[in-house]
Amino acid sequence: MKIFSEHLLREKVAIVTGGGTGIGKQIAQELGRSGAKLVITGRRKEVVEATMQEFLALGIETRAISTDIREPQQVQRLVDYTVESFGRIDILVNNAGGQFPKKSEEISPNGWNAVIHNNLNGTFYVTQAVAKQFIKQGTGGAITNILVSFLHRGAPGIAHSVAARNGIYGMMRTLALEWAKHNIRINGIGPGLFVTEGMQEEMASAAGAHFIEQVTQDVPLGRTGKLEELGWLVTYLSSPAAEYITGEFIIIDGGNSLGRGLTFVPY
Numbered sequence: 001m002k003i004f005s006e007h008l009l010r011e012k013v014a015i016v017t018g019g020g021t022g023i024g025k026q027i028a029q030e031l032g033r034s035g036a037k038l039v040i041t042g043r044r045k046e047v048v049e050a051t052m053q054e055f056l057a058l059g060i061e062t063r064a065i066s067t068d069i070r071e072p073q074q075v076q077r078l079v080d081y082t083v084e085s086f087g088r089i090d091i092l093v094n095n096a097g098g099q100f101p102k103k104s105e106e107i108s109p110n111g112w113n114a115v116i117h118n119n120l121n122g123t124f125y126v127t128q129a130v131a132k133q134f135i136k137q138g139t140g141g142a143i144t145n146i147l148v149s150f151l152h153r154g155a156p157g158i159a160h161s162v163a164a165r166n167g168i169y170g171m172m173r174t175l176a177l178e179w180a181k182h183n184i185r186i187n188g189i190g191p192g193l194f195v196t197e198g199m200q201e202e203m204a205s206a207a208g209a210h211f212i213e214q215v216t217q218d219v220p221l222g223r224t225g226k227l228e229e230l231g232w233l234v235t236y237l238s239s240p241a242a243e244y245i246t247g248e249f250i251i252i253d254g255g256n257s258l259g260r261g262l263t264f265v266p267y
C-alpha cells in the first residue's frame, strides 16, 4: 500500500544502516518510494549490493557500501561516499544493531561489551559523522533511531541490549537539545515484534519455536507488526510533516507494552 506521495522526499538523500535486510530494508524502500535517494549499508557487501539491485529495479536511486558502524574510519567513508554520490545528506536511519539472548548472570564481559559497542558506540559514531555533514551543509536533517518497544519496561534475557538502547535514548534526547539550533531533529521508535530473518535467527531460535506465538498472545491488536508499518512511521518522522518533532520516542507494538490491561472491567 502506498501512503505517501512519491514527491514527499524528492531531492532528499537518506542513509539507512542495516538497510540490506529486514526492518532497515523495508524502511529504506519506503523512503525511496517517497522520492528519497538512498545509501544503504551493512557489514556484508554482497547483502547490501543485492538489495541495491532490487531497489534499482523498482526505480529507486540507490547506492550500497559496506560499513562496520563500530569503525569510525569506515563510518567517515560512508559519509564521504554519500556526499560524493549525491552531493548531500538529509536523512539518517540508525537501524543497525541487535543482541543475543542470555541470562544476565551468564553474559561474559566480552559479550556485554560486544552488544554495547555495536548498538551504542556504533550509533554514536554514525550520528556524529552525519550530523557534522548536516552542520556543514547548513540544511538541518532528520535522524531516526530504531530502538525497542520495551525500552523503559525492561526485557529479561537481553539486559545488554536494553542498556545500550537506553544509552541511545539518553544520547538522542541530549543531541536533540544540542543540535536544535542547527535544525537537526533526532527521534526514536520502539518496534514490538516484527518477523524478520534476523529476529528469527537471533531471538526465536534461542527462545524456542513458540516464541513468536507467545509474544503475539500478549499483543492487544492480536498480531505481529507489518514491516511496512515501520517504513511509514520513519518516512513520516523524516518528512516535513514532522518538522516540529524532536527528542521523541514512539512505540509501535500493537499495544504490547500496555500489557494485558486491567482484569476488572467496570461494565
Ligand SMILES: CCCCC/C=C/C(=O)SCCNC(=O)CCNC(=O)[C@H](O)C(C)(C)COP(=O)(O)OP(=O)(O)OC[C@H]1O[C@@H](n2cnc3c(N)ncnc32)[C@H](O)[C@@H]1OP(=O)(O)O
Pocket: 097, 098, 099, 100, 101, 102, 108, 109, 110, 111, 112, 114, 115, 118, 148, 149, 191, 192, 193, 194, 198, 199, 200, 202, 203, 215
Ligand atoms: C517483544 C519484542 C521482541 C523483539 C526483540 C528484538 C529483536 C531484534 O533485535 S531482531 C535483530 C536481529 N539481529 C540481531 O540481533 C543481530 C545480532 N548480532 C549482532 O548484533 C552481533 O553479531 C553481536 C553484537 C551480537 C556480536 O558481535 P561480535 O562482536 O561480532 O561478536 P563476537 O563473535 O566477536 O563475540 C563477542 C562476544 O559476544 C559473545 N556472543 C556473540 N554472539 C553470541 C551469541 N549468539 N550467544 C552467546 N554469546 C555470544 C561471544 O561469545 C563473545 O564473548 P566471549 O565468548 O566471552 O569472548
Ligand SMILES: NC(=O)C1=CN([C@@H]2O[C@H](COP(=O)(O)OP(=O)(O)OC[C@H]3O[C@@H](n4cnc5c(N)ncnc54)[C@H](OP(=O)(O)O)[C@@H]3O)[C@@H](O)[C@H]2O)C=CC1
Pocket: 017, 018, 019, 020, 021, 022, 023, 024, 041, 042, 043, 044, 045, 047, 067, 068, 069, 070, 095, 096, 097, 098, 099, 118, 122, 146, 147, 148, 149, 190, 191, 192, 193, 194, 195, 196, 197, 198, 199
Ligand atoms: N525484528 C524485531 O522484532 C525488532 C528489531 N529491532 C531492531 O531493529 C533493527 C533491525 O532488526 P531486524 O531487521 O529484525 O534484524 P537484522 O538482523 O536483519 O538487522 C540487523 C542489521 O544491522 C546490520 N548490522 C549489524 N551490526 C552492524 C554493524 N556493526 N555495522 C553495520 N551494520 C550492522 C546487519 O547487517 P550485517 O550483518 O551485514 O552487518 C543487518 O542488516 C535492529 O537494531 C533490531 O535490534 C527492535 C525491536 C524489534
